[in-house]
Amino acid sequence: MATGMAVIPPARLHMRCIQPWFSSVYRLNRDSLDKSLSLPTKSRNSLDRWKNPANACKGIPFFQAPPSSLLTTDASLIGWGTHLNSFAAQSKWPLSKISLHIHLLELRAVRNTYAHFLPLITGSHIKILMDNIACMYYINHQGEARSLSLCMEAMKLCNWCISHNVTLSVAYLPGTQNMIVDKRSHTFPHNYKWEMHPLVLHNLFIQWVTSSTDLFATYQNKKCPRYYSRAGVGQHSLGDALLLPWDKDLLYSFPPFPLPLKVWLKIKRDSAHIILIAPHGAKTGLVPLPDAARNVYLQKWSRIQIWCTSHQISPVSGTLPHVLEYTLTLKKSRLSLSSLRVHLAAITAFHQTVERYSVLSHPTTKRFVKRITNLFPQPRLTTPSWDLNLVLKGLTRPPFKPMATCSLAH
Missing domain, CATH: 3.30.420.10 (Ribonuclease H-like superfamily/Ribonuclease H)
Structure with a gap:
């Protein structure tokens, strides 16, 4: 098992179950190599994996993929x-x-x-x-x-x-x-718990439709049978709402005051049906992006809207081929690859999800960007090759003087 650690990825892991027991019953400087040991049931069960030849034949790649x-x-x-x-x-x-x-x-x-x-x-x-x-x-x-x-x-x-x-x-x-x-x-905030008054929310549900899922709540103040919580913490929590798709039935949301814009963009991306409680004017002044990044995204988005209008396409719900077609026109106008990524990021911030993927993280988009990189490679400045014969020939020309003819006075 120890010799397989270099070529079998989980070999070291599956050897750990035996090591604590072996260290407790055998000491190299105390016990003889002929000492007989009896494996306990738990340690014996950990060896079952090694009986399957397929597990022992699993190798590791020569080149490990870099972290994503x-x-x-x-x-x-x-x-x-x-x-x-x-x-x-x-x-x-x-x-x-x-x-x-x-x-x-x-x-x-x-x-x-x-x-x-x-x-x-x-x-x-x-x-x-x-x-x-x-x-x-x-x-x-x-x-x-x-x-x-x-x-x-x-x-x-x-x-x-x-x-x-x-x-x-x-x-x-x-x-x-x-x-x-x-x-x-x-450091942890102390004011992250908030809730709508039960009577007010009850009247809203009577006037509209009762929701079954609360997007931002705790186990103590949830207003619906099912709920999402901050970082997915809490009994029976469905997880963190901002990390999961909102493609279920009618949802109820009373988000923290710094989050209305994030919630609004996710509603547009997921085409969610939601009862949203937010302060008046929450879409302005509470953008979760620096001013410079926000201005760049809005500038790119306005350019996208002009192109979509000329092609009679919805900029929010247009198909992925339309998005990639627009990106290709940008590349043909000699934009760099980094600029294309900024445009795709701006589209992702406003566009609805495609097959539960954002535009930038969709597998088709990734293949498209990779293909663009291969078709339009960035020029690289190459260093001239080193020619030793040329260097030595240059050193033998004047004012070159051999050491044997030099005076020791200097």
Whole structure:
């Protein structure tokens, strides 16, 4: 089993079940090599995987695919925080977990992070950046025999990744460079719970239609039988509303005050039917983008609207081939690949989803961008090749003077 660790990906992981027992009954400097050992039932069951030749023949690729996303995590004795692309999450530890060792909390934070971002990372290679060297070692080595609790937690994480087709790698990031998630693991808002007065909401449901799903709630203040919660925390929560599709029946939403624009854009992308409670003028002044990025997106979007109008196409619900046709016209006008990506990002912010994908993350769009890159490669400045004979020939010309003829006085 030890010799297979280099060529069989889960070999090290499936050897960890035997290591704690073996370390407790055998010492190299104490016991003889002829000592007989009897495997307990639990350790014996862990060997069943090795009886299947197909598992032993699984190899590893010569070239590992690069990570598709970078994810940062951090944990404290209060809670945990994480950050993935433009998404972030945090949560406090329950009282039963506060007394655990910080290393164990760091590993739990990674597992909670993966469970939270599951719709975004399934089938991907994710690289985690964290400021705990011990946890980095335990994850990269799929456990370790020195600490049984840390080994078991690392094994749970690795088995979870295998079951969800997630490739995991961890690198060290100093805490001074990990300030975003470090703050999220230590600082928690106290005013994130809000609700509509039950009598007011009851009158709204009577006037319109009763919804069965509350998008932004907790288990204590939910107004519908089913509910989504912040970071998917809470008993019977369906998950984080902003990470999942809104293609169900009529939904009810009373989002936090910083989120109305995000909710509005997601309604347009998912073509959702929703009862939205938001303050007057919430679409202005609360944009979750910097002013510069917002202005760029609006500028690109106005250009897209002009093109769609001339072709009698809806800019919000146009088909994906129409979007790619517009992108191709931009490329023919000699726009760079980075500019095309900005246009696609602007379309994604306003366009409805296509087959549950955003425009930019759709597999067809990815293949299209890759094909464009191959058809219009960026010119590269090549360095002239080094010609040693040419250099030596140049050095032998005047004012070259051999060392043997030089005077030692100089």
